[in-house]
Amino acid sequence: MAETSTRRSPLAGHADRLAAATLRSAGALRIEEQPFRTHLDLRLDPSGPGAGAFAGVVGVALPVEPGTTAAGTGVEALWLGPDEWLLVGPPGTDGELAARVHAAVGDEPVSVVDVSAQHATLLLAGPRARDVLAHGCSIDLHPRVFGAGHCAQTMLARAPVVLVADGPDAIRVIVRSSFARYLADWLLDAATEHIAAGA
Amino acid sequence: MTRSTTQPFRLPAGGRIDRSRPLSFTFDGRELHGYHGDTLASALLANGVHHVATSVALGRPRGILSAGSAEPTAFVQVEAPVAEPMLPATVVELHEGLAARGLAGRGRLPAQPDDTRYDAVHAHCDVLVIGAGPAGLVAAAVAARSGARVVLVDEEPEPGGSLLGTTDVIDGRLGADWAAEVAADIEAAPDVRVLCRTTAFGYYDHNYVVAVERRTAHLGAAAPAHVARERIWRIRARRVVLATGAHERHLGFADNDRPGVLLAGSARTYLHRYGVLPGHRAVLTTTDDSAYTAAADLADAGVEVAAVADLRPGGPGPAARARAARRGIAVLPGHGVVAVTGEQRVAQVSLAPVAEGAITGPARDVRADLLLVSGGWSPVLHLYGQAGGRLRHDAAAAANLPDGCRQAVTVAGSAGGARSLAACLADGARAGRSAAEAAGFAAREQVPPTRGADQEAPPGADWLVPGVAPRHRSHFVDLHRDVTIDDVLGATAVGLRSIEHVKRYTTAGTGNDQAKTAATLVARVVADALGVDVASIGTTSYRAPYAPVAFAALAGRDRGALHDPVRVTALHDWHVEAGAEFENVGQWKRPRYYPRPGEDPTAAVSRECRAAREDVACMDVSTLGKIEVRGPDAGVLLDRLYTNMISTLKIGAIRYGVMCRPDGMVLDDGTVSRLAADRYLVTTTTGNAAAVGDWMEEWLQTEWPELRVYCTSVTEQWATVALVGPRSRAVLAGLAPGLAVAAADFPFMTWRETVVAGIPALVCRISFSGELAYEINVSAWQGLALWEAVQSAGGTRRITPYGTETMHVLRAEKGYPIVGQDTDGTVTPQDLGMGWVVSKKKTDFLGKRSFSRPDTARGDRKHLVGLLPEDPEVLLPEGGQVIAEARVPRPPVRALGHVTSSYRSAALGRTFALALIAGGRDRIGGRLHVPLDGSGGPVVPVTVTAPVLYDPEGARRDG
Known part of the structure; x- marks a missing residue:
């Protein structure tokens, strides 16, 4: 593990500002960064032996x-494409997680790339979380359609x-770190009415 | 009858206004009074104000024709509390302090920017119902009870639609009260949204409907600032029910634009909804039985209805006839209005028997201050048309009706041609059930009881009432655009046959109201003039928006800082603190230079350049695109993508490479580091990072799926700091004590994994300046820590931060091109003088075949060369044309090429430029010219040189 201080x-x-918005919403909305999570971009043949042993x-x-x-013990896998996943783990687990992947896959071609610092993670929670996202996300976020266990690559406002x-x-909103400030500003703006509604 | 002293035409009771909440407002500078629940139009009529506006072309006084959004004449400029141009008074909700003026034609945008909040929301539903009249409410109720996700939108402040303006009874209650109860029930269902004051204005493919909700304008100055004034709803629906009702049509008679001419159904609405009598003595002219109800209701409320001129020779059906007879209203079948007098307000109406376009008997003059008109009803099918729905003309209904649509849409109620309330309710229930079932829900029709339908005479198809004068100069078809029947006949007389051409020639239907009350009239005039059936005329194309929408609403929050993302690196705050001037590179903000107090840009860049050439300087180069390419076939892929050989690169080494498109033109350039046998790190230009990533994926997925390679963008995983200058080695040695930095140990174009300032790092010895230089890559989380460590590593000798402008100068002095600046998609590597980067050994790569095309071997292709202005102080303009002649010759002028980059060089002590010049390498040493300000300005003589102007031997690379 690298120097973290x-x-x-x-x-x-x-x-x-995120904490202040959360407070002002009086329970309507919680918005916070989840920093330093481990994110590994995994590319692997889904029909190969590695995927089977995974x-x-x-x-x-x-x-x-x-x-x-899919949620596992200390690791979660998000489907990004037919042969691409994002593995998510607690902070500082990138090396150990990558080693486990390589152990599972053996000599089979695989790509495990640390993208932890490339991403920022924001959590939006509370009864108005979906309403805030609906200001800038065109996909259907209704729990009937996008309930727990679902993920999507899409645009939120103008950020992928x-x-x-x-x-x-x-x-949870995972965004490229260069877009993170723009997106956080956008979310705080989009929350304007929802924060006031909870006050 | 007692009336309010300040509102002489207001009834003492009745209507949906709240008499306990009086409001004052000003119109044309005059203070007036109305009530909560009024529109500006109803309040003006309550005050006896009919002359509201002036027509755009002819300057004629205009009044209020309707009671809704189809209004063609009563346009006002709202001046306070929020300025808004050109709104129909019929849709402006009255509030305390409203100030408005009648318009003479066009409104004007306020000079001040509108800082009010506007926003947007995406919504999804199983069933979208547009229109909360009787049909829409029943449809939404049936769908909501099925468990479907339902959105119900309606443009009015409250649900009910036509019921708000009638005394119809449904399920034992007044229609408006029934509507309120049903809407409340609907809204109480889970996953249902009822949006009032919301106009669906665009219907696009895949049942994507866009609507605008007016949320706070009706609150006036009391509108809370944090609440969006208007909201754009982007609704995606599995099924749509259009219950958009019908518009009452105007008729073509002489002076049909006088203030005091009012659509019959609208007069009824003013009576029942607003408690307003629009006049004292009325005449009705009609082709439709429905208007008799309006006349009867007005008569019951105290209006003297002097006569009904029914254009149909047989007059009305029995129910309508009985209504008139009970009230002693004279009905004149086969009669029309042949003249209307009264400049500011209808004063007298002349009625005469008419048949087949001619007056067939003596006219009688009737004194009246109100002329009620009904030309029948046009189903509102604008959204249906936008959706791709076809219309067919139904002669019996004298209207266009829906005739099938490729989208999942159902039309219900009077929009589908239903004539009676009972029919609308039944139709709505049917539409609601079928929509819910099609969306996968089990639904049950429930039709609330109401009285049965009248026996009606068929609506008339007459459109033109002959006037006393032979011409039709005051028979208006488009009251908003001042287009008359004569204008339309003029269009057909010069040979226009298509209704679309007539529209564009006359402007009829191009106005704010899109001629909602007049489109059918225009079609009938054209059909008659051409001698064809009106069914063959069709309609003009329906396009969004159905009603005008403010640009501010469409812009929403996409303005100012939120207009477009600003991408920043991990070091951004430091740059801001340091006072950097920024440059936009795509969406990135990059420091351009760091001016010291009192320094101008030239001085700052010059100082930064000297530091890089003579001492040590550092730059944030984190924005360069980075792609990890992994897999057993990674080298094969890169050999195909780059023009030069990559797979021979040794682990630990770096190579510069150029990518071309199949046409042989330069696409991008960068470096490739071999990290392991099956692992490469590719860099791209900042602006092309995403494009190169897509390029790799495209070739892998479409052409070479057999290659075992995965590409992963890691641009933002790494923060990268360039350390440049003769002293950079010493600085790096201090920061990375574990790294052997000697030139022999760490040669040019190699990389090392080490620890820099306590941070794990990948250090590359590469140079974009020709100087000894390193690029230090660390985790983006540690980027700021690294940068700050570099800043303090210089000790007392400060390390100069530099920006993109300095970087550009340094690289240009070395003749290094920037893709996209010195290239434009028509430039080969050979044109850039970089034939060495094109492999002669590789069997194939993208672009290879194009290099054997005769065109890419032409001798007069444009080459990248240097230009030295003969006056070393003159800075050539980038984009400047280069010509052979010392004076600009007469056109056509042959330009030999253009200046691609131009700078002042501290190292050269003069200005210089790079240019793409035809046969440029054969002109080295020659003299060319660059005109500065077009053909009349000075012409600068320049000397053509090789592109590398500084350290052509490369002696500085090792420090």
Whole structure:
């Protein structure tokens, strides 16, 4: 694990404003950065032996249904494409997780690339979370359609994002770190009425 | 009858206005009073104000023709509290302090920017119902009860549609009260949304409907600032029910534009909804039985209805005839209005028997201050047309009716031609059920009881009432655009046959109201003039928006800082603190230079250049695109994508490479580092990062799926700091004590994994300046820490941060091209003087075959060369044309090429430029010219040189 005392997350400067918005919403909305999560971009043949051995060795099965996620022990897999997943783990687990993947896959061609610092993760939770996202996301986020266990690569406002439904009232937004400030500003703006409604 | 002293035409009771909430407003500077629940139009009529506006072309006084959004004449400029141009008074909800003026034709945009909040929301539903009249409400109720996700939109402030302006009874209650109850029930269902004050204005493919909700304008100055004034709804529906009702039509008679001419159904609405009598003594002219109900209701409320001129020779059906007879209203079958007098307000109406376009008997003059008109009803099918729906003309209904649509849409109620309330309710229930069932829900029709339909006479198809004068100069068909029947006949007389051409020739239907009350009339005039059936005329194309929408609403929050994403690196805050001037590179903000107090841009760039050439300087180059290419066939892929050989690269080494398109033109350039046997790190230009990634995926997925390669963008995983200058080695040695930095240990074009300032790093020895230089890559989380460590590593000798402008100068002095600046998609590597980067050994790569085309071997292709202005102080303009002649000759002028880059060089002590010049390499040493300000300006003589102007031997590379 690299030196962590000097590291800085893309939205470190937004923490106060996100917390203030959460507070003002009086329970309507919780919005916060989840910094330093481990994100590995995985490319692998879904029909190969590595994919078969994956669940046993890595601790999570690779979902094959488009737009779905699978949760394992200390790791989660998000379907991004027919042969692409994002593996998500707690902060600092990138090396160990990558080693497990390589152990599962063996000599089979695979690409495991650390993209943790490339992403910022925002959690939107609370009864108004989906309403806030609906200001800038054209896909249907209704729990009937996009409930827990679903993820989607889409646009939120003008930023490409991965959305992950963590529950009926919680959606995670994964965004490229260079877009993170824009998106956080946009979310705070989009929350304007929803925050006031909860006050 | 007692009436309010300040509102002489207001009834003491009745209507949906709240008399306990009086409001004052000003119109044309005059203070007036109305009530909560009024529109501006109803309040003006309550005050006896009919002359509201002036027509655009002819300057004729115009009044209020309708009671809704189809209004063609009563346009006002709202001046306070929020300025808005050109709104129909019939849709402006009255509020305290409203100030408006009648318009003479066109409104004007306020000079001040509109800082009010506007926003947008995406919505999805199983069933979207447009229109909350009787049919729409029943449809929405049936669908909502089925469990479907339902959205119901309606343009009025409250649900009910036509019921708000009648005394119809449904299920034992007044229609308006029934509507309110049903809407409340609908809204209480889960996953249902009822949007009032919401106009669906665009219907696109895949049942994508866009609507605008007016949320706070009716609150006036009390509107909360944090609430969006208007909201754009982007609704995607599995099924759509259009219950958009019908518009009452105007008739073509002389002076049909006088203030006091009012559509009959609208007069009824003013009576029942607003408690307003639009006049004292009325005449009705009609082709439709429905208008008799309006006349009867007005008579019951105290209006003297002097006569009904029914254009149909047989007059009305029995129910309508009985209504008139009970009230002693004279009905004149086969009669029309042949003249209307009264400049500011209808004063007298002349009625005469008419048949087949001629007056057939003596006219009688009837004194009246109100002329009620009904030319029958046009189903509102604008959205249906936008959706791709076909219309057919139904002669019996004297209207266009829906005739099939490729989209999942159902038309219900009077929009589909239903004539009676009972029919609308039944139709709505049917539409609601079929929509819900088609969306996968089990639905049950429930039709609320109401009285049965009247026995009606068929609506008339007459359109033109002859006037006393032979011409039709005051028979208006488009009151908004001042287009008359004569104008339309003029169009057909010069040979126009298509209704679309007539529209464009006359402008009829091009106005704010899109001639909602007059389109059928125009079609009938054209049909008659051409001697064809009106069914063959069709309609003009329906296009969004159905009603005008403010640009501010469409812009929403996409303005100012939120207009477009600003992408920043991990070091951005430091750059801001340091006072950097920024440059936009795509969506990125990159420091352009860091001016010191009192420094102008030239001085700052010059200082930064000297630091890089003579000392040590650093730059944030994190924005360069980075792609990891992994897999057993990674080298094969890169050999095919780049013009030069990549797969021979040794682990630990770096190579510069150029990518071309199949046509042989340069696409991008960058470096490739071999990280492991099956692992490469590719860099791209900042602006092309995404495009190159897509390019790789496209070739892999469509042409070479057999290659075992995966490409992953890692642009933002890494923060990258360039350390440049003769002293950079010493600085790096101090920061990375574990790294052997000597030239022999760490040669040019190699990389090392090490620890820099305590941070794990990948250090590449590459140079975009010709100087000894390194690029240090660390995790983006640690980027700021690295940058700050570099800043303090210089000790007392500060390390100069530099920006993109300095980087451009440094690379141009070395003749390094920038893709997209010195190239434009028509430039080969050979044109750039980089034939060495094109492999002669590889069997194939993208672009190879094009290099054997005769065109890419032409001797007069444009080559990248240097230009030195003979006056070393003159800075050539980038984009400047290069000519052979010392004076600009007469056109056509042959330009030999153009200036692609131009700078002042501290190292050269003069200005210089790069240019693409025809046969440029054969002109080196020669003299050419660059005109500065077009043909009349000075012409600068320049000397053509090789593109590398600084350190052509490459002696500085190792420090």
